[in-house]
Amino acid sequence: MLKVSENSQYITISGNDYRLTLERSGISCDLKLKRSSQQYRFFSGGACNADGQRDLISEMQPWQSRQATPECLTYSRKCRSALWQKKEFVVLCRPESIEFFFRLQGQNRAITEVRFFRGIYQGSEFGFAGQYDEIYNTAVNFQERHYYHPCDSFRISFGNVLTNIVGGQALASPCHCLGLLTRDEKRCLVAGLAAALGQYRWDDFIWNPEVEVNPTGYHGDAHLAGGFALDYGGKEKINGEWESPHLLLTVATSRKQILPTYLQCCYQQGYLNEPQPRAIEKRWREPIYCTWHDQVALGYKDTTDYTRLEPPLMQDFCTEKYVDEWLDILERNHCQPGTVILDDKWQSCKNAADPDPKKWPDFRGWVERCHQRGIRVFLWNAAWDKEGLPDDECITRNGQPVAADITNPKYEKRFREMIRRYFSDAPNCLNADGLKLDGLLGLPTGAGLQNYSGLWGLELQRYYLQVLYSEAKKHKKSACISTFAANPYLADYSDMVRIADMYTHRLTTRQTMLRRAEIYQQTMPHTLLDTDGQFGHHLFDDYRHELEVQADIGIPCIYNAQWLRRSRMYQPVVFTTLTKKDYQEIARVFKQYRTRLENQE
CATH class of the missing domain: 2.70.98 (Beta-galactosidase; Chain A, domain 5)
Structure with missing residues (x-):
């Protein structure tokens, strides 16, 4: 009182x-x-x-x-x-x-x-x-x-x-x-x-x-x-x-x-709606392999210069040939994931659902073969990217295009069609199982901006996710939308959140990972947690033991199937392949984690 x-x-x-x-x-x-x-x-x-x-x-x-x-x-x-x-x-x-x-x-x-x-x-x-x-x-x-x-x-x-x-x-x-x-x-x-x-x-x-x-x-x-x-x-x-x-x-x-x-x-006081429990597909909880750090390792294989941005780029290695090789290695070593994330850049353009034909000669067939192996396929994309768009479908700053404009009906139609083709099992569609949405930090902010509707701030981010989520679920109810948003105002449009890029001033990532997990528990309490790739940011040789911590707080995720490049700015780079001990530890944690899931049913 x-x-x-x-x-x-x-x-x-x-x-x-x-x-x-x-x-x-x-x-x-x-x-x-x-x-x-x-x-x-x-x-x-x-x-x-x-x-x-x-x-x-x-x-x-x-x-x-x-x-x-x-x-x-x-x-x-x-x-x-x-x-x-x-x-x-x-x-x-x-x-x-x-x-x-x-x-x-x-x-x-x-x-x-x-x-x-x-x-x-x-x-x-x-x-x-x-x-x-x-x-x-x-x-x-x-x-x-x-x-x-x-x-x-x-x-x-x-x-x-x-x-x-x-x-x-x-x-x-x-x-x-x-x-x-x-x-x-x-x-x-x-x-x-x-x-x-x-x-x-x-x-x-x-x-x-x-x-x-x-x-x-x-x-x-x-x-x-x-x-x-x-x-x-x-x-x-x-x-x-x-x-x-x-x-x-x-x-x-x-x-x-x-x-x-x-x-x-x-x-x-009604300023936010408290997130509520949601239905969760069993398959979403399966261990994850994301291709990104294998791609990064190959991109930087012959150099220790972490500022180099010349070809070959990391994106060049997201191909059917390499990903098949990486999945085969994991399966041979009893480390088969339940989900594979194809990272940047499997597609020809970030605003279309067309796989790069040079990298993926039979993308739909490859997805179906993954399904036969018991592996679900998540696709990567970057929110707000304007690649391939005409200027009139873009948000502008001082007259110059800077981002896709989801409030523009022309772009929204294009975007919805892309999402439909991601998840539909119809001909000329990809029949994927989920989306790893990157790029949300690219939400346009600041002065000099113009878009179609005048919607800005968190409301604009929310509208983007709402369009994405509703269109995905229309074509595949079991599609999993994974973001890295940490705000309950966006919780209705994320089935999964990820720990995100593990850049830190530290030599290891554990404290960073645990702090971010704590924030997600506070802001998105009923959303699954993808613990992302930790090995590449862990400079000590006990990196493999981080996976057990990952499995304790969320879904265990690895970013390395073959190559391991451990780095931090201003420190020497350590470049190796995964060892027998690495695979044994991954297999042990995956098996233990899956047993725990079965016992919870």
Whole structure:
């Protein structure tokens, strides 16, 4: 239950784990976490920048009560803005959480950025500060930097963030959620974005956006303002009344509970639908062999230069001849997989269902022979790739095509026909069993973009997956769609998720793998887990033992049937073939895993 006390100067609201104090007529808020040393002071407003212009505030009226029940208190204050006809900053308090958001009215405006607790008031910029040590980023990146100093600035994107010094994101379209914490206690302040279903249209969640008014001119002082923002890149159009996404604050009992606590709040308030159990085909659980690391090894066989991108390319080795040889090796060594994934690039064009005839002289016949051997065939493809498309079926940036436009009816028709031919058993179709969808990090984000419908952000990613999933199931109900998306908003369109590329600063991949598995358990709990290829990123000679760990957390997957190239940037490359011990360990783990599956039936 909420408790509130008011006087002429302050409004104080107490929830289960927090105490929020609003200066009735001032410009600051104080937030204190109960049973914690953490407390925060921040600007009780923000900026809704649009059309390349700053949202300058000249007046902030006193807080007014708008709604009062034992379970929900709402206060708001009106602000005089240079950009908006009307602007209101709202705080909604519940026993477990606080939400802040804006209500705007304007005409012919395009939102670029919405800033919470950061704004320019009467010529000075105000921000966010607190008694805390660091920020925890729940979105994993390739160098596994989880913790950030309060003076750092970083983004979580529904697409990708290649400008971060820690490299790109590792999993696609992650939840926009952070944790603020001190090093000597477990409790954390959780901050995340939430919106009505259908309104996840922004690109990025930003911690500590760029300062607009530096009070001293010294560069170091420009990192002290803190605060949160969401970036639309000028693609959100406003004509009339508009409500921003909500910045949701709550309290987690530990670092590991930051993301689950945020998600639980979203489920309770209807901002996300909680993923539900689904029917799972028995064959989807079978051990997996993916051809990619055998392809990579052959592509780099005669060099240690990991930056070389000259022929022969890895894609040249995804052929019927090589894959048959690799499957035969595995079968001879009692390591036959239940699924083979044909990786990049089995097809002639990524936007058609035509196998490359030079590589696959009889693709359909090869698929049927795999089925006779008890092996299911998954095909690789890259989302958003524009290969082979006319410009009018592409998303453009500043007039230049950058990605396939799934919202364009012409491309959607082409895309659906490709998926039909992937899975149908009709003549001139491939009769494949599943799809490994790569490329989701290529979701177009940022400024200067145009597409057919004006749909952006997570909603655009969701629409792409919805079209793909519905078309696949129309032609083969047992088709398995495998992605690497880590967001419950996308859970309905993934039968399987994969651990994804195992780039890391470490010498081995186990901690990386376990952390990503933990995120999937939190975000996609009823989706199968493909544990991907670990051997090639494990520099110690005990690499083969990682497969048993893989089988403990998900479906054991190998990327090597013959060749093994173990590498990490700035370290010597180790190039070998698999050994008798390797095959014995793979066979043992596959057999043990299959026995466990049989006992679970």
